[in-house]
């Protein structure tokens with residue numbers, strides 16, 4: 553019997569469109585002898601749609617039309633299966649569209665990649681591919697991620713993290729603290745966005761105010777760190793789970809002179825200055841923040857020494873394990889080519905194109921990569937199933953609630 557895989561993509565995120573591309577590309581490589589693939593599109597309002605054209609890229613040029621000809625569904629747990637139920641239910645029509653054995657989220661960004669969708673799926677007891685709730689959430693918050701990695705001896709840049717509230721209360725104090733603790737030039741970035749959105753470099757006080765204003769426009773939590781000089785960026789993917797994690801080939805995204813805007817990265821429009829999500833200020837950057845779009849330039853393998861390659865691959869595997877990742881992630885590093893220092897910059901728990909292009913050089917075909925990801929999810933599910941989630945106790949026996957002064961016997965105090 554084939555495994556029914558529900559590939560979920562889209563969602564309420566700025567990387568909605570990138571996810572559609574990543575997912576439809578991946579579905580083309582899922583082995584149809586093993587899997588029945590059910591594409592599930594998540595709209596920008598987080599509604600789920602299925603249908604004949606949902607897995608076709610051409611259909612997304614007119615999403616309104618696509619939705620009109622497709623079927624909205626909700627997920628329901630019934631008889632130990634996750635059913636896709638037509639919504640709203642029509643009188644006298646068959647309510648069940650189909651069911652799925654496993655969900656495969658190929659989503660990018662906040663509200664989906666950050667543990668939200670994973671938590672939703674977990675509530676349905678449905679196995680899902682990729683990182684679990686905690687690793688997804690920790691991986692999405694650059695500050696929390698750095699804190700955990702640092703505690704485990706992985707090199708990350710020191711940073712300062714501030715909330716919008718703190719900034720509103722005393723921006724001057726924040727600026728002074730940054731100046732004394734870090735010094736210029738600094739990079740200011742929202743903790744939980746991707747694709748370079750809201751990120752800029754500040755060389756002096758007035759630029760720092762501008763950078764903070766920009767970052768807080770996109771997020772309520774922002775971090776500030778030193779801007780790495782003589783920057784070379786290296787990315788490495790890791791595949792597996794807590795036992796089997798292994799590193800891919802390393803890539804070097806080809807840098808331009810500044811952080812690319814969202815439009816430049818994804819729409820190929822270098823003139824789209826005021827584009828939503830655009831970054832201002834001249835910052836050394838590269839397409840590494842991108843979701844691995846095939847059109848972006850990169851060197852594979854990266855132009856680094858064998859020793860550097862070994863170090864980066866070992867750090868990537870260690871970070872993957874420390875964060876409790878599963879499936880495939882891409883871990884991005886920054887290097888100062890003069891001092892040879894290396895820092896882990898960020899993790900993408902669902903990288904664009906699932907980083908397949910970093911596995912091919914090692915002889916792992918895209919369809920094999922997807923197979924492995926699914927088998928790691930099933931392994932995790934079996935392991936979770938063996939854990940006892942119920943605890944027999946007599947706590948509820950003899951409980952009396954009421955306004956009396958006597959506390960309910962056996963309740964937590």
Ligand SMILES: Nc1ncnc2c1ncn2[C@@H]1O[C@H](COP(=O)(O)OP(=O)(O)O)[C@@H](O)[C@H]1O
Pocket residue numbers: 709739741745746747748749751777778779780781783785811836837838839840841842884886897898
């Ligand atoms: N500390 C830094 N020093 C120099 N450049 C940086 C630094 N942090 C980020 N950048 C540049 O900005 C890009 C995007 O930052 P990153 O932290 O990867 O966020 P995103 O999640 O948006 O990709 C990086 O690829 C790099 O080019």
Ligand SMILES: [Mg+2]
Pocket residue numbers: 747840841842884898
């Ligand atoms: Mg990045």
